[in-house]
Amino acid sequence: MAEDLTGPPEEGQTPIEDLSGLVVKAKNRQELSDLENKNNYKAYTKYILLMKPASKFDPFTHESLCQIHKDMFGEVWDWAGIPRQKGKKNIGVDGTKVGYEINRFLFDFHQWEEKEVPFSEIGVKVHHRLVWIHPFENGNGRWGRLMTNIYLHRKGLPLLNWPQDEKAIKADFKPRYISALKSADGDDFGLLKKIHEECSNQ
Numbered sequence: 001m002a003e004d005l006t007g008p009p010e011e012g013q014t015p016i017e018d019l020s021g022l023v024v025k026a027k028n029r030q031e032l033s034d035l036e037n038k039n040n041y042k043a044y045t046k047y048i049l050l051m052k053p054a055s056k057f058d059p060f061t062h063e064s065l066c067q068i069h070k071d072m073f074g075e076v077w078d079w080a081g082i083p084r085q086k087g088k089k090n091i092g093v094d095g096t097k098v099g100y101e102i103n104r105f106l107f108d109f110h111q112w113e114e115k116e117v118p119f120s121e122i123g124v125k126v127h128h129r130l131v132w133i134h135p136f137e138n139g140n141g142r143w144g145r146l147m148t149n150i151y152l153h154r155k156g157l158p159l160l161n162w163p164q165d166e167k168a169i170k171a172d173f174k175p176r177y178i179s180a181l182k183s184a185d186g187d188d189f190g191l192l193k194k195i196h197e198e199c200s201n202q
């Protein structure tokens with residue numbers, strides 16, 4: 001029997017600390033995950049499958065970053081697309097610094113482009129920085145990975161195809177992925193770049 005939402009998370013699942021923002025009815029975590037995945041795919045369709053690389057839409061503005069997160073989770077959570085403003089999460093900057101860090105990211109992003117940093121390298125930096133900021137209540141990893149693919153799509157580069165097999169993710173990929181993000185926190189992007197290369201060849 002699937003686990004009730006009000007109970008403790010199963011092994012390997014991310015705890016849901018607050019269900020007050022839930023705008024749909026879900027009996028268990030699997031049902032909630034399915035609803036989120038369905039919502040996520042709608043955003044993927046909008047920004048990857050249906051949007052041409054030459055589109056005039058600029059995904060790298062403060063408003064667009066929030067709108068894309070809202071498009072990913074807005075059918076499930078009422079906080080979708082709304083940056084945190086206070087409080088400290090286990091991952092990410094303090095809520096009071098989210099706005100500043102997003103603006104700093106956007107400034108750095110345009111600097112990378114002006115300095116003609118290779119597109120694949122910018123993709124790695126985009127991925128890391130957005131996950132590092134962790135600006136929303138939840139869904140930051142999925143949002144950061146979609147933003148990375150949106151960027152790669154606009155530059156005509158192969159998209160990153162993330163592993164889908166849960167056993168393989170838990171046993172091998174997730175530990176390497178977390179280690180790569182932590183290394184990038186110290187400006188060592190080698191491991192994360194390697195993961196991008198692996199995922200772009202799948």
